[in-house]
Amino acid sequence: MAELTPMMKQYLKIKEENPDSILFFRLGDFYEMFDSDARTASRELDLTLTSRDKDPNKAPEERVPMCGIPYHSSDAYIARLIAKGYKVAICEQMEDPATAKGLVERGIIRVVTPGTVIDSACLDEKSGNFLCGIYLDSQNAGVAFCDMSTGETHVTSFSGKDRLEHVVNELGRFSPAEAVVNDGAAVEERLTEVLKEKFHCRMENGGEGRFFPREAEQNIRAQFGDAGWESLPAGNPAAGMALGGLLKYLYETQKTDLSHINHLDYYEQGRFMELDLTARRNLELTETLRNQERRGSLLWVLDKTKTSMGGRCLKSWLERPLLSVIAINKRNSAVAALVGDTIRREELAAAMSGLGDLERLIGRITYGTAGGRDLAALRSAIEKLPDIASQLSAFSDRRLKELTDQLDLLQDVGELISSAICDEPPFSVREGGFIKAGYDAEVDRLRSVMDGGKGLIANIEAQEKEKTGIRTLKVGFNKVFGYYIEVSKSMTDKVPDHYVRKQTTVNGERYITQELKDLEHEILTASERAVALEYQLFTALREKIVAQAPRIQRTAAAVAEIDALGSLANVAVRDGYCRPDVDESSVIEITAGRHPVVERVLKDSLFVPNDTFMGEKEQRVAIITGPNMAGKSTYMRQVALIVLLAQIGSFVPAAAAHIGVVDRIFTRIGASDDLAAGQSTFMVEMTEVADILRHATKKSLLILDEIGRGTSTFDGMSIARAVVEHCADPKKLGAKTLFATHYHELTELEDTLPGTVNYNIAVKTRGEDIIFLRKIVPGGADRSYGIEVAKLAGLPDKVVARARTVLEQLESENGVQYVQPRREKEQVSLDAVQEGEVLDALRRCQPDTLTPIEAMGLLYELKQKLK
16 A cells, blocks of 8 residues: 555545445546446456556556546436446546645545436436335335436335235336345345346445434435325334335435425325236236337327426326326326317427426536526426416316316526527536627626627737837737737837836847736636536526526426326327226126237237126136137237226327226236246246235136146146136126136036136137138137137148047047037027117118128127127
8 A cells, every 4th residue: 555656545445435336536638447446447448457556567467457438428427337237436526626736635526326327318207217115124115216317206115915916016107227225125035036126226335324213304304304204104114114224225325405305205005006027027018028128018008298307207197007096097088188179289289399308407407417508408497387387278178177277387497598508508507608799897897808809919019009109019929928019129219117028039128017917817717717617607597597496396296297188199190099987896798909019019900809797796807719820819918008008197098988997907827937047938927926816806807718727637727716716706806807717617607606707709710721810709608719810820731630630539539528518598580689689789880881701790790688
């Protein structure tokens, strides 16, 4: 240590205080990294590794490695490191190197982590970036989420044996980038695995030191006020502990103003529909199951928002469907009002187009990283608010009226920025040139000095000639003496006494005066002083805007909701959605329902709509049979998505819909091996089913696809039947269930199990070929179509032919009955029906508009009714 330079001693001391971060150490115009940090940065950022140690006697491996990046372009490099899960500690020069005596003082100004980043280069503009705090003990669990870029903060808590499951489900809502956990949470393997494997989330074990109850209370009161603390449940301290640990971590890493984090949302279990990770994945709410892409997800269909704020708002609605019928209908009514006025809706969308991200702009301004362009963007956004308010005021809907009232036009803030910031400010506020002319007299004077230096010198030259009568007098400049007055030797006798001689030349003498030296100092320092003064004015302006942050945040929240509502309305009009009737009943009734994503991606064919009815007592469980690829899974998912859409307040893809609110949606669709955890496909399937049966209630909707397929036929059939019976029995569960199966024997349950009904996918056969009609019709499938599907999949003809031979042998040898026996019904003639179901269906149909597939589906439906 004694052999190190003072600068390296300073570096090592600061590095010792930040051992888990890559230290960006400011040296002049560069951020430098040394030793292990340099090796890491060189590898991750493709930087050239060098060394400051030039001692020729040292071997290369003995020299301290080093690499660096220009400080003014550091954001892109930081973004790349953060994306890879690293923390970056920014060490700045805390004093001007030009005036510093000895070693320049340096210190950490902030630590950038995946959960605390606010730079736009590191963020998805339509997704939140959440830091998560988790507290877990033997009885309780608390989880808090904060998006530091906007100040959005949520917290909730749980008790009992299922508390960990609930925490994992909450993680699915927010997909945190980073989590701060206590010791109790850190030892839960299920939790740590989900954080790392499912969310690729950086985990910070805060121990118990960050979660002290008294300090948590102090920090929460300081950040959110007494009302924020009092909103937390007194009976479960875990919520406060989780939020306190999160705040403690923020204070440790962010050494600046966090006043924009000022509104706390505590929500209790029962406010939102709870979805587990499996349901979110299978329903493809925000990303596709196969490629994890946005395109092909439900959000991709719904998101036609015009602003980043609106996009984030809509995504949060999709992640947190409502359970309150009042709240659902309030949002739904706003969508209906927008759907009903096309002109105003389009004008409103046009008014919001190009509007800046108010939420993240005020976050950066408060945090202290905003530049002149951020303020200009805020000014441009404010200029659009009057048009938005004007368009919105025309609606009479209650919620839209409330949003109009919340829309502060912020005219004073806009005028303040307009008076101070030029129209097109430069990127950096450290180089000047962004303060508008006329805002500050001293800045204008200094700019005049900078721009008019030659004119000032010419004026002095003319004045001195007139005063002295020396016609050959000239004012010049060189790097040695600066500005000087030169007089020819023939005129030196006229030189005034206050001239001070500085140099003799061949042709004359050179002098200086106090006035000339003062002017020289002013000209040479004008640029530096102007830059410093502009930054000082910018800082003062920023503080004035920060004082208005709550107003700006309220307006941003209103704009975001207006944009999200407008997006739902536009999609409803574009795709022909209907307004659902949402209530507290236990009925799901959908007429001509469609899958919102599948119908958008179909190119060469029309989507075939299907009806659904599920009651509290009758048709509570639907057993759906039919071949693979026929559309069973699509049908079941579309029912789940229509219910979910209704509960976020959206219109739904159907001709009509009556939705009784469900508390949870569970899915068991497909499975895969989890060999790393020692689980086979069947084990994964059974684990998922066990979780569903343990957590579902009578108010839940269950989507179960091919239960029991991973084991032997009789084992699988027995499990499947037992699951159906459990779901259908109101004394055990009694949940609304869509149950797709290849076990045709289960269709017998329609006769013996109350509340159970059979449906199948209509199929048209032509010889050995089949056509899927995609239509759900009453009754069980009359046979299995496995061989036909195998043929469609491209199985060689010889293999298909052999399969048919083997099937015939099995049927004859074992007496296996593949045709499902049906209950005997008296066949009814058309004459006897009169005003019955068949004639009603014929009267309702429009033959001129029916497609061939729809016509065939109608025929099969009528045929089923006559059986």
